[in-house]
Amino acid sequence: MSERKRILTGIRPTGPLHLGHYAGALENWVRLQNEYECYFLIADYQVSDYADDISRVRNAVWEVALDWLAVGLDPESSSFVIESLVPEHAELTTWLSWFLPLGMLERNPTLRAEMAAIENPEDGQTKGKSVPVAFYNYPVMQVANILMPRAHLVPVGEDQLPHIELTRETARRFNREFKPIFPEPEGLVGRVPRLVGTDGNAKMSKSRGNTIDLKDSAATVAKKVKAMYAGPPRGLDEPGKVEENPIFLYLDAFDRDTSTVAGLKEQYSKTGVGNKILKDRLTVALNELLDPFREQRAQYEGNMSLVREALEAGTNRARVIAKETMEMVRDALDLNYLSKFRVAALTPSPSPDFAGEGSRRGGK
Numbered sequence: 001m002s003e004r005k006r007i008l009t010g011i012r013p014t015g016p017l018h019l020g021h022y023a024g025a026l027e028n029w030v031r032l033q034n035e036y037e038c039y040f041l042i043a044d045y046q047v048s049d050y051a052d053d054i055s056r057v058r059n060a061v062w063e064v065a066l067d068w069l070a071v072g073l074d075p076e077s078s079s080f081v082i083e084s085l086v087p088e089h090a091e092l093t094t095w096l097s098w099f100l101p102l103g104m105l106e107r108n109p110t111l112r113a114e115m116a117a118i119e120n121p122e123d124g125q126t127k128g129k130s131v132p133v134a135f136y137n138y139p140v141m142q143v144a145n146i147l148m149p150r151a152h153l154v155p156v157g158e159d160q161l162p163h164i165e166l167t168r169e170t171a172r173r174f175n176r177e178f179k180p181i182f183p184e185p186e187g188l189v190g191r192v193p194r195l196v197g198t199d200g201n202a203k204m205s206k207s208r209g210n211t212i213d214l215k216d217s218a219a220t221v222a223k224k225v226k227a228m229y230a231g232p233p234r235g236l237d238e239p240g241k242v243e244e245n246p247i248f249l250y251l252d253a254f255d256r257d258t259s260t261v262a263g264l265k266e267q268y269s270k271t272g273v274g275n276k277i278l279k280d281r282l283t284v285a286l287n288e289l290l291d292p293f294r295e296q297r298a299q300y301e302g303n304m305s306l307v308r309e310a311l312e313a314g315t316n317r318a319r320v321i322a323k324e325t326m327e328m329v330r331d332a333l334d335l336n337y338l339s340k341f342r343v344a345a346l347t348p349s350p351s352p353d354f355a356g357e358g359s360r361r362g363g364k
């Protein structure tokens, strides 16, 4: 069991998961869960709404766990982890924050956009707020999340790749300057790196209200698909451009009958196919995908103590690894002050910072 390489990946508890999460990441998690020792993290330290609405975060922790169980993640072979119940994440974040240059965070386009949105909300109604320090902490914490179980692979959506690069740089630097503890983790993006929203926007996201959620009922899915953006307006039997109609992106992503979809595309560009036909087909395909998830979810909703047990057991397993890693980190940084009787003033030190017998800090 301990022979297996490790996966760490996670999600912020902001609400129910949607098709974009599934095709971009979750599907890989399910596929890889038996090959790797997996830690799936609910990153509650990294949500910004504490001050506003703590109950939303608390609800979302359960929503995420239910969605994970619904899609078939197995909480016995994998660990579902609540981040803040493993406070070593915060501890490692503190140490690592000394090694990450501030400029790197200030230049990060994702962070900049998020901070700008807080200071000047786009809706024109909400009053702007000042940016919490947490915006600088959370990318460092994501690095700490990945390094904590010394993970090898991080299956995520495309938007998370810059954070994985940051993790690789941090691991390299730590290994070189202190002790070689951390693997340099690889990112892995799913089959559909970025799913368009139901409104035709480039990205499906909760904040844009353009999602189809994994827990949506069959009727809700039908309604959402019916209202989907299907390219520029066309007459009923007018040919259209396949690449202008995002329904085809969805069919490519979720309809298993690829040859029929290929036929429809050809017909669409030659003689035209009504959007209703495409949308009805998509509705069927989506409900075929989601039906087993709905069933599984209902089972767990009827027995929430199983969900609680899954979260508790996974979090406990993560604590064991976290303690182990923090021991290694403390040893590498030579922080075990009380285990060696040494008086700094009497011990000539070779290097001004983090000096001591145990220090491996080489170079500059």
Ligand code: TRP
Pocket (backbone or CB within 6 Å): 008, 009, 010, 011, 012, 041, 043, 046, 141, 142, 145, 146, 154, 156, 160
């Ligand atoms: N930032 C990720 C998101 O918004 C969630 C996350 C937190 C994560 N820690 C992680 C993802 C570590 C991968 C690895 O979805």
